[in-house]
Amino acid sequence: FKRRLGMADGESVRVAVRVRPFNSREKERNAGLCVRMSDKATTLINPENQQEKTFTFDYSYWSHDGETTRSDGYNESAGPGMGTGGSTYADQLKVYSDLGQGVLNNAYEGFNSCLFAYGQTGSGKSYSMVGYGTNKGIVPIACDEIFKKIDEIKTGADAEKFQFQVTIQMLEIYNEQVRDLFSKTNPSGGLK
Incomplete structure:
Protein backbone atom coordinates (compact mmCIF):
# COMPACT_ATOMS: atom_id res chain seq x y z
CA PHE A 1 0.00 0.00 0.00
CA LYS A 2 1.15 3.52 -0.63
CA ARG A 3 0.51 6.39 1.71
CA ARG A 4 -1.45 8.66 -0.58
CA LEU A 5 -3.05 10.85 2.05
CA GLY A 6 -2.47 11.72 5.63
CA MET A 7 0.76 11.94 7.50
CA ALA A 8 3.24 10.51 5.02
CA ASP A 9 4.91 13.90 4.86
CA GLY A 10 6.28 13.55 8.40
CA GLU A 11 3.48 15.35 10.20
CA SER A 12 2.29 13.35 13.18
CA VAL A 13 -0.51 15.60 14.44
CA ARG A 14 -3.21 17.39 12.49
CA VAL A 15 -5.69 19.79 14.04
CA ALA A 16 -9.17 20.36 12.67
CA VAL A 17 -12.13 22.41 13.87
CA ARG A 18 -15.75 22.04 12.79
CA VAL A 19 -18.65 24.44 13.29
CA ARG A 20 -21.94 22.64 13.89
CA PRO A 21 -25.46 23.97 13.32
CA PHE A 22 -27.28 25.71 16.14
CA ASN A 23 -29.05 23.27 18.46
CA SER A 24 -32.70 23.75 19.47
CA ARG A 25 -31.80 25.67 22.62
CA GLU A 26 -29.58 28.07 20.69
CA LYS A 27 -32.34 28.59 18.11
CA GLU A 28 -34.93 29.28 20.85
CA ARG A 29 -32.62 31.92 22.30
CA THR A 43 -12.25 33.76 12.84
CA LEU A 44 -14.03 34.29 16.16
CA ILE A 45 -16.03 37.49 16.52
CA ASN A 46 -16.67 38.93 19.97
CA PRO A 47 -20.43 39.68 19.97
CA GLU A 48 -20.02 42.58 22.40
CA ASN A 49 -17.45 44.66 20.52
CA GLN A 50 -17.14 42.86 17.14
CA GLN A 51 -13.40 42.42 17.73
CA GLU A 52 -12.04 39.54 15.67
CA LYS A 53 -9.40 36.91 16.40
CA THR A 54 -8.26 34.58 13.62
CA PHE A 55 -6.71 31.15 14.06
CA THR A 56 -5.24 28.88 11.40
CA PHE A 57 -5.72 25.11 11.58
CA ASP A 58 -4.85 22.23 9.28
CA TYR A 59 -8.57 21.99 8.52
CA SER A 60 -11.50 24.30 9.24
CA TYR A 61 -14.87 22.70 8.49
CA TRP A 62 -18.04 24.71 8.05
CA SER A 63 -21.05 22.55 8.91
CA HIS A 64 -23.30 25.27 10.35
CA ASP A 65 -25.45 25.76 7.25
CA GLY A 66 -25.34 25.55 3.48
CA GLU A 67 -26.40 21.91 3.25
CA THR A 68 -29.16 20.07 1.47
CA THR A 69 -30.64 16.75 2.54
CA ARG A 70 -30.86 14.01 -0.08
CA SER A 71 -33.85 11.65 -0.28
CA ASP A 72 -31.87 9.03 1.69
CA GLY A 73 -31.34 11.52 4.55
CA TYR A 74 -27.66 12.28 3.85
CA ASN A 75 -26.65 15.92 4.40
CA GLU A 76 -24.40 17.24 1.65
CA SER A 77 -23.24 20.64 0.46
CA ALA A 78 -25.85 22.69 -1.36
CA GLY A 79 -22.95 23.98 -3.45
CA PRO A 80 -19.81 26.08 -3.13
CA GLY A 81 -20.33 29.23 -1.09
CA MET A 82 -23.92 28.42 -0.07
CA GLY A 83 -23.21 28.73 3.67
CA THR A 84 -23.11 31.91 5.74
CA GLY A 85 -20.39 34.28 4.58
CA GLY A 86 -19.75 32.26 1.43
CA SER A 87 -18.65 29.14 3.32
CA THR A 88 -19.13 25.68 1.80
CA TYR A 89 -20.77 22.97 3.92
CA GLY A 102 -4.90 9.30 6.19
CA VAL A 103 -5.15 7.51 9.52
CA LEU A 104 -6.47 4.44 7.73
CA ASN A 105 -3.65 4.50 5.17
CA ASN A 106 -1.11 4.61 8.00
CA ALA A 107 -2.86 1.65 9.66
CA TYR A 108 -2.57 -0.26 6.36
CA GLU A 109 1.17 0.40 6.58
CA GLY A 110 1.21 -1.25 10.01
CA PHE A 111 1.30 1.90 12.14
CA ASN A 112 -0.91 2.35 15.17
CA SER A 113 -3.23 5.28 14.56
CA CYS A 114 -5.36 7.49 16.75
CA LEU A 115 -8.11 10.03 16.18
CA PHE A 116 -8.83 12.27 19.14
CA ALA A 117 -11.98 14.40 19.32
CA TYR A 118 -12.06 17.10 21.98
CA GLY A 119 -14.77 19.54 22.94
CA GLN A 120 -17.50 20.31 25.40
CA THR A 121 -20.72 18.30 25.63
CA GLY A 122 -22.92 19.00 22.62
CA SER A 123 -20.14 20.40 20.44
CA GLY A 124 -20.47 17.75 17.71
CA LYS A 125 -17.75 15.22 18.55
CA SER A 126 -20.07 12.21 18.39
CA TYR A 127 -21.58 13.36 15.10
CA SER A 128 -18.15 13.76 13.51
CA MET A 129 -16.78 10.50 14.88
CA VAL A 130 -19.88 8.24 14.75
CA GLY A 131 -22.63 10.13 12.95
CA TYR A 132 -26.14 8.76 12.62
CA GLY A 133 -28.20 7.04 9.92
CA THR A 134 -26.85 7.68 6.44
CA ASN A 135 -24.62 10.43 7.86
CA LYS A 136 -21.95 7.98 9.03
CA GLY A 137 -19.01 9.47 10.87
CA ILE A 138 -15.30 8.76 10.58
CA VAL A 139 -15.31 5.52 12.62
CA PRO A 140 -18.05 3.59 10.78
CA ILE A 141 -16.76 4.75 7.38
CA ALA A 142 -13.24 3.63 8.33
CA CYS A 143 -14.54 0.26 9.54
CA ASP A 144 -16.41 -0.24 6.26
CA GLU A 145 -13.25 0.63 4.31
CA ILE A 146 -11.04 -1.69 6.38
CA PHE A 147 -13.24 -4.70 5.75
CA LYS A 148 -13.71 -3.84 2.06
CA LYS A 149 -9.91 -3.75 1.69
CA ILE A 150 -9.54 -7.08 3.50
CA ASP A 151 -12.18 -8.65 1.24
CA GLU A 152 -10.37 -7.31 -1.86
CA ILE A 153 -7.09 -8.82 -0.72
CA LYS A 154 -8.69 -12.14 0.27
CA THR A 155 -10.07 -12.55 -3.25
CA GLY A 156 -6.82 -11.48 -4.94
CA ALA A 157 -4.08 -13.62 -6.45
CA ASP A 158 -1.75 -13.17 -3.46
CA ALA A 159 -4.38 -13.83 -0.78
CA GLU A 160 -2.37 -16.59 0.92
CA LYS A 161 0.48 -14.14 1.62
CA VAL A 166 -8.03 -5.73 13.20
CA THR A 167 -8.18 -4.16 16.64
CA ILE A 168 -10.20 -1.06 17.39
CA GLN A 169 -10.97 0.83 20.58
CA MET A 170 -13.24 3.76 21.13
CA LEU A 171 -12.91 5.43 24.50
CA GLU A 172 -14.68 8.38 26.03
CA ILE A 173 -13.36 10.50 28.86
CA TYR A 174 -16.26 12.18 30.62
CA ASN A 175 -16.13 13.71 34.10
CA GLU A 176 -12.63 12.28 34.48
CA GLN A 177 -13.95 8.73 33.92
CA VAL A 178 -12.78 6.58 30.99
CA ARG A 179 -15.47 4.47 29.32
CA ASP A 180 -15.02 1.87 26.59
CA LEU A 181 -17.72 2.74 24.07
CA PHE A 182 -17.63 -0.76 22.54
CA SER A 183 -18.23 -2.50 25.88
CA LYS A 184 -21.71 -3.24 27.21
CA THR A 185 -20.36 -3.08 30.75
CA ASN A 186 -17.85 -0.69 32.22
CA PRO A 187 -16.47 -0.90 35.74
CA SER A 188 -17.83 1.66 38.17
CA GLY A 189 -15.40 4.54 38.36
CA GLY A 190 -14.34 3.98 34.74
CA LEU A 191 -11.43 2.09 33.23
CA LYS A 192 -8.04 2.27 34.91
Missing part, protein backbone atom coordinates in the same frame (compact mmCIF):
# COMPACT_ATOMS: atom_id res chain seq x y z
CA ASN A 30 -31.99 33.48 18.87
CA ALA A 31 -28.26 32.85 19.20
CA GLY A 32 -26.03 34.88 16.94
CA LEU A 33 -23.25 33.43 14.85
CA CYS A 34 -19.83 34.48 16.15
CA VAL A 35 -17.54 32.48 13.86
CA ARG A 36 -16.48 32.73 10.24
CA MET A 37 -14.34 30.34 8.21
CA SER A 38 -12.29 30.74 5.07
CA ASP A 39 -10.08 27.89 3.89
CA LYS A 40 -7.91 26.94 6.92
CA ALA A 41 -8.68 30.13 8.85
CA THR A 42 -11.29 30.31 11.60
CA ALA A 90 -18.40 20.15 4.93
CA ASP A 91 -20.27 16.85 4.92
CA GLN A 92 -19.27 13.63 6.69
CA LEU A 93 -17.45 12.24 3.64
CA LYS A 94 -15.37 15.41 3.33
CA VAL A 95 -14.31 15.16 6.97
CA TYR A 96 -13.56 11.45 6.58
CA SER A 97 -11.60 12.03 3.38
CA ASP A 98 -9.38 14.64 5.03
CA LEU A 99 -8.95 13.07 8.47
CA GLY A 100 -9.95 9.42 8.50
CA GLN A 101 -8.44 8.27 5.22
CA PHE A 162 -1.62 -12.08 4.00
CA GLN A 163 -2.93 -12.43 7.53
CA PHE A 164 -5.24 -9.88 9.07
CA GLN A 165 -5.74 -8.67 12.60
Whole structure:
Protein backbone atom coordinates (compact mmCIF):
# COMPACT_ATOMS: atom_id res chain seq x y z
CA PHE A 1 0.00 0.00 0.00
CA LYS A 2 1.15 3.52 -0.63
CA ARG A 3 0.51 6.39 1.71
CA ARG A 4 -1.45 8.66 -0.58
CA LEU A 5 -3.05 10.85 2.05
CA GLY A 6 -2.47 11.72 5.63
CA MET A 7 0.76 11.94 7.50
CA ALA A 8 3.24 10.51 5.02
CA ASP A 9 4.91 13.90 4.86
CA GLY A 10 6.28 13.55 8.40
CA GLU A 11 3.48 15.35 10.20
CA SER A 12 2.29 13.35 13.18
CA VAL A 13 -0.51 15.60 14.44
CA ARG A 14 -3.21 17.39 12.49
CA VAL A 15 -5.69 19.79 14.04
CA ALA A 16 -9.17 20.36 12.67
CA VAL A 17 -12.13 22.41 13.87
CA ARG A 18 -15.75 22.04 12.79
CA VAL A 19 -18.65 24.44 13.29
CA ARG A 20 -21.94 22.64 13.89
CA PRO A 21 -25.46 23.97 13.32
CA PHE A 22 -27.28 25.71 16.14
CA ASN A 23 -29.05 23.27 18.46
CA SER A 24 -32.70 23.75 19.47
CA ARG A 25 -31.80 25.67 22.62
CA GLU A 26 -29.58 28.07 20.69
CA LYS A 27 -32.34 28.59 18.11
CA GLU A 28 -34.93 29.28 20.85
CA ARG A 29 -32.62 31.92 22.30
CA ASN A 30 -31.99 33.48 18.87
CA ALA A 31 -28.26 32.85 19.20
CA GLY A 32 -26.03 34.88 16.94
CA LEU A 33 -23.25 33.43 14.85
CA CYS A 34 -19.83 34.48 16.15
CA VAL A 35 -17.54 32.48 13.86
CA ARG A 36 -16.48 32.73 10.24
CA MET A 37 -14.34 30.34 8.21
CA SER A 38 -12.29 30.74 5.07
CA ASP A 39 -10.08 27.89 3.89
CA LYS A 40 -7.91 26.94 6.92
CA ALA A 41 -8.68 30.13 8.85
CA THR A 42 -11.29 30.31 11.60
CA THR A 43 -12.25 33.76 12.84
CA LEU A 44 -14.03 34.29 16.16
CA ILE A 45 -16.03 37.49 16.52
CA ASN A 46 -16.67 38.93 19.97
CA PRO A 47 -20.43 39.68 19.97
CA GLU A 48 -20.02 42.58 22.40
CA ASN A 49 -17.45 44.66 20.52
CA GLN A 50 -17.14 42.86 17.14
CA GLN A 51 -13.40 42.42 17.73
CA GLU A 52 -12.04 39.54 15.67
CA LYS A 53 -9.40 36.91 16.40
CA THR A 54 -8.26 34.58 13.62
CA PHE A 55 -6.71 31.15 14.06
CA THR A 56 -5.24 28.88 11.40
CA PHE A 57 -5.72 25.11 11.58
CA ASP A 58 -4.85 22.23 9.28
CA TYR A 59 -8.57 21.99 8.52
CA SER A 60 -11.50 24.30 9.24
CA TYR A 61 -14.87 22.70 8.49
CA TRP A 62 -18.04 24.71 8.05
CA SER A 63 -21.05 22.55 8.91
CA HIS A 64 -23.30 25.27 10.35
CA ASP A 65 -25.45 25.76 7.25
CA GLY A 66 -25.34 25.55 3.48
CA GLU A 67 -26.40 21.91 3.25
CA THR A 68 -29.16 20.07 1.47
CA THR A 69 -30.64 16.75 2.54
CA ARG A 70 -30.86 14.01 -0.08
CA SER A 71 -33.85 11.65 -0.28
CA ASP A 72 -31.87 9.03 1.69
CA GLY A 73 -31.34 11.52 4.55
CA TYR A 74 -27.66 12.28 3.85
CA ASN A 75 -26.65 15.92 4.40
CA GLU A 76 -24.40 17.24 1.65
CA SER A 77 -23.24 20.64 0.46
CA ALA A 78 -25.85 22.69 -1.36
CA GLY A 79 -22.95 23.98 -3.45
CA PRO A 80 -19.81 26.08 -3.13
CA GLY A 81 -20.33 29.23 -1.09
CA MET A 82 -23.92 28.42 -0.07
CA GLY A 83 -23.21 28.73 3.67
CA THR A 84 -23.11 31.91 5.74
CA GLY A 85 -20.39 34.28 4.58
CA GLY A 86 -19.75 32.26 1.43
CA SER A 87 -18.65 29.14 3.32
CA THR A 88 -19.13 25.68 1.80
CA TYR A 89 -20.77 22.97 3.92
CA ALA A 90 -18.40 20.15 4.93
CA ASP A 91 -20.27 16.85 4.92
CA GLN A 92 -19.27 13.63 6.69
CA LEU A 93 -17.45 12.24 3.64
CA LYS A 94 -15.37 15.41 3.33
CA VAL A 95 -14.31 15.16 6.97
CA TYR A 96 -13.56 11.45 6.58
CA SER A 97 -11.60 12.03 3.38
CA ASP A 98 -9.38 14.64 5.03
CA LEU A 99 -8.95 13.07 8.47
CA GLY A 100 -9.95 9.42 8.50
CA GLN A 101 -8.44 8.27 5.22
CA GLY A 102 -4.90 9.30 6.19
CA VAL A 103 -5.15 7.51 9.52
CA LEU A 104 -6.47 4.44 7.73
CA ASN A 105 -3.65 4.50 5.17
CA ASN A 106 -1.11 4.61 8.00
CA ALA A 107 -2.86 1.65 9.66
CA TYR A 108 -2.57 -0.26 6.36
CA GLU A 109 1.17 0.40 6.58
CA GLY A 110 1.21 -1.25 10.01
CA PHE A 111 1.30 1.90 12.14
CA ASN A 112 -0.91 2.35 15.17
CA SER A 113 -3.23 5.28 14.56
CA CYS A 114 -5.36 7.49 16.75
CA LEU A 115 -8.11 10.03 16.18
CA PHE A 116 -8.83 12.27 19.14
CA ALA A 117 -11.98 14.40 19.32
CA TYR A 118 -12.06 17.10 21.98
CA GLY A 119 -14.77 19.54 22.94
CA GLN A 120 -17.50 20.31 25.40
CA THR A 121 -20.72 18.30 25.63
CA GLY A 122 -22.92 19.00 22.62
CA SER A 123 -20.14 20.40 20.44
CA GLY A 124 -20.47 17.75 17.71
CA LYS A 125 -17.75 15.22 18.55
CA SER A 126 -20.07 12.21 18.39
CA TYR A 127 -21.58 13.36 15.10
CA SER A 128 -18.15 13.76 13.51
CA MET A 129 -16.78 10.50 14.88
CA VAL A 130 -19.88 8.24 14.75
CA GLY A 131 -22.63 10.13 12.95
CA TYR A 132 -26.14 8.76 12.62
CA GLY A 133 -28.20 7.04 9.92
CA THR A 134 -26.85 7.68 6.44
CA ASN A 135 -24.62 10.43 7.86
CA LYS A 136 -21.95 7.98 9.03
CA GLY A 137 -19.01 9.47 10.87
CA ILE A 138 -15.30 8.76 10.58
CA VAL A 139 -15.31 5.52 12.62
CA PRO A 140 -18.05 3.59 10.78
CA ILE A 141 -16.76 4.75 7.38
CA ALA A 142 -13.24 3.63 8.33
CA CYS A 143 -14.54 0.26 9.54
CA ASP A 144 -16.41 -0.24 6.26
CA GLU A 145 -13.25 0.63 4.31
CA ILE A 146 -11.04 -1.69 6.38
CA PHE A 147 -13.24 -4.70 5.75
CA LYS A 148 -13.71 -3.84 2.06
CA LYS A 149 -9.91 -3.75 1.69
CA ILE A 150 -9.54 -7.08 3.50
CA ASP A 151 -12.18 -8.65 1.24
CA GLU A 152 -10.37 -7.31 -1.86
CA ILE A 153 -7.09 -8.82 -0.72
CA LYS A 154 -8.69 -12.14 0.27
CA THR A 155 -10.07 -12.55 -3.25
CA GLY A 156 -6.82 -11.48 -4.94
CA ALA A 157 -4.08 -13.62 -6.45
CA ASP A 158 -1.75 -13.17 -3.46
CA ALA A 159 -4.38 -13.83 -0.78
CA GLU A 160 -2.37 -16.59 0.92
CA LYS A 161 0.48 -14.14 1.62
CA PHE A 162 -1.62 -12.08 4.00
CA GLN A 163 -2.93 -12.43 7.53
CA PHE A 164 -5.24 -9.88 9.07
CA GLN A 165 -5.74 -8.67 12.60
CA VAL A 166 -8.03 -5.73 13.20
CA THR A 167 -8.18 -4.16 16.64
CA ILE A 168 -10.20 -1.06 17.39
CA GLN A 169 -10.97 0.83 20.58
CA MET A 170 -13.24 3.76 21.13
CA LEU A 171 -12.91 5.43 24.50
CA GLU A 172 -14.68 8.38 26.03
CA ILE A 173 -13.36 10.50 28.86
CA TYR A 174 -16.26 12.18 30.62
CA ASN A 175 -16.13 13.71 34.10
CA GLU A 176 -12.63 12.28 34.48
CA GLN A 177 -13.95 8.73 33.92
CA VAL A 178 -12.78 6.58 30.99
CA ARG A 179 -15.47 4.47 29.32
CA ASP A 180 -15.02 1.87 26.59
CA LEU A 181 -17.72 2.74 24.07
CA PHE A 182 -17.63 -0.76 22.54
CA SER A 183 -18.23 -2.50 25.88
CA LYS A 184 -21.71 -3.24 27.21
CA THR A 185 -20.36 -3.08 30.75
CA ASN A 186 -17.85 -0.69 32.22
CA PRO A 187 -16.47 -0.90 35.74
CA SER A 188 -17.83 1.66 38.17
CA GLY A 189 -15.40 4.54 38.36
CA GLY A 190 -14.34 3.98 34.74
CA LEU A 191 -11.43 2.09 33.23
CA LYS A 192 -8.04 2.27 34.91
